[in-house]
Amino acid sequence: MSLVNTMRIGRCLGGRKVVKKWPGSVEGCRLEKKSRGDVQKIFVKNITFPDCTWSFLFPFISPFASLIDSFSPGHVQTQMLNCLWAGREGLPVYSPGRPGRLEIFLMHPLAAALVGLLFLVGLTLIVYNLWRVTRQKKRVEQKLSEKEQQLRDIITSTPVVVFQLNDQGVLTVLEGKPNAAYNTPVEQLVGLPIEKVLKDYPEPLAQIRRALSGQPLHTMLRFPKLILETHLIPKFDEQGKLMKVNGVAYDVTARVRAEEEIRRREARYRSILATIEEGYYEIDLDGNFVLFNDALCRILTIDASQLASQNIRCFMTSEAEKQFKKLTAQVLENYNNVKACELQLQCEDGRVVYGEISISPIVNDEGQIIGFRGIVRDVSDRKAAEERLRQYTADLEMTKMVLEEQAQELAETIEELQQAKAKVEEATRAKSEFLANMSHEIRTPLNGIIGMTELALGTPLNAEQREYLNIVKTSSEALLTIINDILDFSKIEAGKLELDPVDFALRDLVAETMKSLAIKASQKNLELVYAVDPEVPEQLNGDPVRLRQILVNLVGNALKFTQEGEIRLEVRRLQRNKEDSEAVFLQFTVLDTGIGIPKDKQARIFEAFQQADGSMTRQFGGTGLGLSISARLVELMEGRIWVESPANPAYLAALEQQTIRCPDQKDEALPPPGSAFHFVVKLKHPVGTSHQKPNVDLTILQPHPVLIVDDNSVNRRYLQDLCRSWNVEARAASSGPEALALLPAFLQKSGQPIVLLDMQMPDMDGLAVAKQMRTSPGGERLKIILLTSAGLQVTNPEELPHLLDGFLLKPIKPSELLDAIFNVLESKVETHAAEAAAMSKAAPQKQRLNILLAEDNPVNQKLAVRLLEKMGHHVTLAGNGEQAVQLWEREFFDVVLMDVQMPVMTGFEATEAIRRLEASKGSRRRTPIIALTAHAMKGDRERCLRKGMDGYLSKPLRIQELKAVLQQYQPEGKPHPVS
Template identity: 30%
Template sequence: MILEINQTASRYFEIQNQSEILNLPFSNLLAQDFTHFEYTSRKKKILSGETPSWDLEFKTLRGKKFWGNTSCRMISTHLNKIILVQIKDITEKVNTRKSLLEQAGTIAEHEANLNAIIENSEAMIWSIDKNYKLLIFNSQFQNVMQDFYHSEISTGFNLFQKELPPEIAKYWKEFYDRALSGEKVSVARKRPNQDGTFIFSELSFQPIRNTEYEITGVSAISVDITDKKLAEEKFRLLFERSSEPHVLYDDFGILECNPATLKMLRCSDKKLVLGKHPIHFSVETEKEKTNELESIALEKGSYTFEWVYKRFNDEEFSVEVTLIPIIIHQKRVFLSVWHEITERKVYEDSLKRAKEIAEAASKAKTDFLAMMSHEIRTPLNGVIGTVSLLEGTFLNTEQKEYLDIIKSSGQNLLILLNDILDLSRIESGQLKLEIQPVSPEKLTNEVVNLFRPMAEEKGLVVESEVSFNVPNWIISDPYRLRQVLTNLIGNSIKFTEKGKIHLSVEAEKFPNDKLRLIFHVKDTGIGIAEEKLELLFRAFSQVDSSTTRKYGGSGLGLTISKKLAELMKGEITVKSQVNSGSEFSLSILTEKLEYEIPAGVQELHSKNLATSAVISIQEFQFKEQIKKFCERNGFLVKMARTAKETIRIIGEEERIGVFLTDLNFPDMNLSEMLNELKKQNPSLKLTVILFMEKELKDSYYLVTNSLFNRPGFQIFMMFKPILLEELSKNFEKAFPIKVLKKQNENKKFLSEKIPLQILLVEDNVINQKIALRLLTKLGYNADSALNGLEGIEKLKTKNYDLIFMDIQMPEIDGYETTFQIRKDFGKSKPVIVAMTANAMEGDREKCLEAGMNAYISKPIQIQDIESTIVLLFQS
């Protein structure tokens, strides 16, 4: 009986009031009669849970007929079973089909085309009548079925007249009968192959109708899906057996998951998981976030991200999710693969915490060092400043000796403090190189000059040698390079009792236009045993305790030097032999710089000067060094091996201005050569520079004394080892140039040259007195303030040109004081110079960012104040 009908069905059957049809048998609506067997078998299929569909002809309550595609589904309630019937009007479709069948000629043509398509198809295609006899079939079907029947098949062949394999006979008969009853059947099945394997096929059976729409037979098609099935099977096996959770889901929830998923979720029943969306198990409950991740996966083909899910026991766990969009049965779904990373996340979190603890410890260490640096520098400023003031007073010999001890101890303490700070900066990664142009030759000469007095006090010789392949300019950090060389040469002098220290520089080409510069510091000192070399570069360590007692030192110098070398992309190596000396080699990676020779050096060869120089030196390296110097300063160089050759060159050249020689002529002495030159050219004017061995100084004076009064000759004598800076001075004397002449400064005080109104803001009374006294020595009568507020008040009553500003002060610190001054009195004036014990990395930059113009770190020395004033106010 009909229990309920919707509006669409009411329209189909022309029902004006539902009471017209309710409780009537469904068969009353059918326009065609069914046998009892047909009706019963169809009802049985529906009640078994199948959802069959048929094309049926219906009649309305007003007698009108129409065709409908009908599908039926059983719904069970707690009281009884109900059949839900869905009807779709296909009248137009059926009528069109009938119309086409009536067009015989066209159909024949189409039939030929259709036969060609059928024959060429890779699928098995065939049709049978109601008696299971073949009507149409293609060669694919024929080949397979002849193998089964072991006989020829042709049109009219009854498929069931011979026994088929049970796997085929079982379901073919059923599918044929269902199609003959008007049902469309689509299934996937496997059938045996002759070689014992199985072939998977998708089969489709449809009823064939005549012009009266009566069923006359069945058409069938079988498509080989073995490869697809095998791929699906492989996927299934991988899916099921994978140790990683695999989840298949669509918009409505999880379709399938493997055992690994259940294990990770701590779930024993798959039913509790299926149908739920993965977001259900997620700590992240924002659906929009999931949609965003799915969109990225669709765009890229796959997407991997981290997510946090929750197990059935409410325990949270972290996973790395790989999301892959795939198509299954023409439907887009997502495959989500989980890789648990909970342990990794715990480890990462522990690393993060350890890093934060380490950073906090490093910051605490840095803060402690900064505080200690400030606290030590403040009294140290008083000690060194007072010493500086006492040096300008009248002292007896004993007092001067005590003062030297205090000064030396203070300087050593400052060096140690700076070394500790440097080591701390390097270890914390805060020390940065300041890359700028550097002249290796000039740097080498400066370092050697610095240590020459100290070496001569011990009776040692310090000499330098720059290889001819070393470029004029490189790019590096001159301060740090000088720091390392100073440490190496200082150590050599300290541990050498007799002999010499030799500093040499050479260059090696390196790939990509780079250059490796190598500095060698070789001495004739006490040497180091091979087994103790590894102790050299350890912080606060020396080769043995007796070394510390005898020579002193903190053991930090080489440690810092090694780390600085590594910062400059180089290294320090050492070769040593006990009682024979050591050789330390510093290599750095740099590059040649095409850089202008500084003004002043260029002035050595103006248009008014002679432009040629003759060199007659026998020793090759020394000769190349002097030649290189002359060429750098603009001279055209001529080389001579003998006195006669020298006379010839000077006679032929018109603009020879200087002759450089070591007196080693094989054919005549210098006096004879000069006489010959004068004889050839009485008006000759020539500068002669003689290079002599220092040990033969007295005898050379006796031999060459008569040379100095010769008219037309200007003779300079230099003793080896030759410093190029001294050679430059002799050139300046030989060729006086106005731009190089220094005016004599007759003024006594810097204050007379640069008059300034100065204010000192310093809270430490001792440091205030020291700084005021140092300023007095420069001629300045400075005012003072004990804190920032007092300093600001003084600015309101007097215009100051320069303020020396301490940083750590009560009330307001130096930074805040500077901010207020710049705010109230302008950015340009007064000039503010930080004078502080803050000497850590970044303190200088912090002062400049606060609005200060310059920075001096304590302990303050008079040279620092003087050079800062000159730098800021010279113009």
């Protein structure tokens, strides 16, 4: 860039004149040029003329600036555009893209001084003006800043958002609190396009686009948590082009939400009014209807369009209108509600109804009552009912007098009945106590009869004497059974019968019970069978004595009333109870083919002293207590008992055949109908350790096949289940011919073939089948075990060893069958019996005991003494409790057998006296005292133990029980052999 033609130097004295062009004759002028980008800076330093030297001491920005040189005063004035200063040593010239001009004027010294003075004055004025302008500017700026801050505070403190968009939709101004709608600070929103700011809110963005198109807009911008009432005003330039859009938004979220809630409540309010059965009304102060529901129209029998223009007083009688006016005045005066009152309403159809009306004030925002509202109920039916009730009340008052007299008579009757009931209960208790005492008194001599008979049967007797004594024993035991039933019933009536739960083996109990009745069944040629489902646990916890008693009663009852066929006992497990995991519910079924029970008699057979027919007592005997006692025992076991009759399958089949038979065919005699007794009891899983099974190696049986021959399906299934439980292959045949047909294939199996053969079968009995099996090819290999329900009676006993390898008496226990099979296989196994025998051999001999017997009954004395002496013990006899205490003090006894009921001093009193004597003497040894009682009632055992006794035996004394109890009290030391 060249400044030769763009700058000039001149002198001015009363005028402007160019003196010298520069550079020309200017001497000693030094120029410095610096470039920075597009900006060029030329520094003029020390311009020297031929006659003077000018030094630039500071920059010249103002056209009035001047400087004074010490040698030759003069004035230099510069007029430039955009003059920039780069230091105190030079004058910068800034001329980007266009020429600049530097003019230097030389002046006379006097003029220069005047100019300098003027310059100072002007400079002072300029500085003062600049200071004043600057101060005023600062004040204005401060006021503007305060106004701006005040406006910003107002905007910030109110729910208002002020914003501005340019013509491109960019947010240039934003004041307020938009964060609730857009979770970004305000500083970050300014400068962003509105498209980006509202990209997640398409509906508000669409409305703002309308404003950017030049259309003023007043709308609601809805955000998820915010609603803004927005005014958008476009601004245009002189040519009508959009410059910007100013916007103001008000936060109306709460107001809109409240309005919406009001609308929802109003809609719900109207829907409730439409559904309620009572009439609803709202009226103004003059009584004109403002609001009502359909129920009110129904009550007044008028259409809604007609009711809207009516007054409520038009539907009231004159008396009701006066009363309503009085009530509304009361509301206006006290501003309170009026409870429902009854008014007569005149319906549109002319009817007069009773309406129950409530009145409440309608209050505006200023607290002024502007109308009334209330509920109208049609109580015409109630009024009619009240009228009828008044009539009824009058009638009842009349009836009350009669009833009071009858109530007095009834109270007297109830008192008499209560007294009679107390007497009956007292008589029942007395009867129960009498039965218990009588049974005790009867059992005492009866025990002597049975005991002495057993002792006599143990002596040498001829056949006739033995027969007579057996009859005495059988009759005594039958009488004892009856006495026991009466005793049990008396205990039940007195509420003293309780269960004694212990662990027991159910299958052994069932088998032993059925076996004890097998002889009676064989005497009547009846088949006695039983089956226990495999799902039934082996060990259970319950009262086995009472369960056996129920089974004996039911099976014995079936034996009594069955003349032919069979008696079957089935046991199965019912579904488990999820709530009681310890409970085991079993169902027992006793099915017979007897005479059956008529349906009209079935309900009474479980009552005491009742049978289905009085003639049965004469024909079959019995007290009628067995089933009643069984029913009570089942109830104690938390079960139930019921009967079905007819239940004989043969009878039911024959009855069905007779029903479909043609009328001209002759009816055949039907089989006995039979009956089925069912009962369910609740037992539990065993409490103690499980019962140990015999130490038997069952794998010895597995190679040997078994053929079961029995015409009874229950027996076949029972034997097959046993074999399967032992993992033994078993085939079954229902008759002799079927078994003989299976024999060739059966003999081809490996191992030792075993045949379980029933004796009593139709057409071909067991012995006949055995003979043919022996004579068949390979029959000598068979091991045949005969199963019979009665004794084995044959014409040629000498042939039995060649035909049979063993026989068992039915019903069969699993252990008996197992022993029989092992015996025929010639494999000896160690069972519980063998273990017991080994233990008895290894056990030391019993020691002779010195026993004190306290018994007042002479017969029982002789019986007990004889039994104890036969066991080898020494017995000292005391006739009552007092003698027993005296003998105990004088002599040492190993055991005391103490009768409970004795004269002078009872067994309980004697026991307490002995225990007191032991305590007073400081004896370390406690004499064992065993209670003897004929009551055998539940609770006696606990009472005996509480009184200080150590054991308990019920009469009649059983030899094995007595031995077991005495064995517990064998003294220590070297035993003395029993003589």
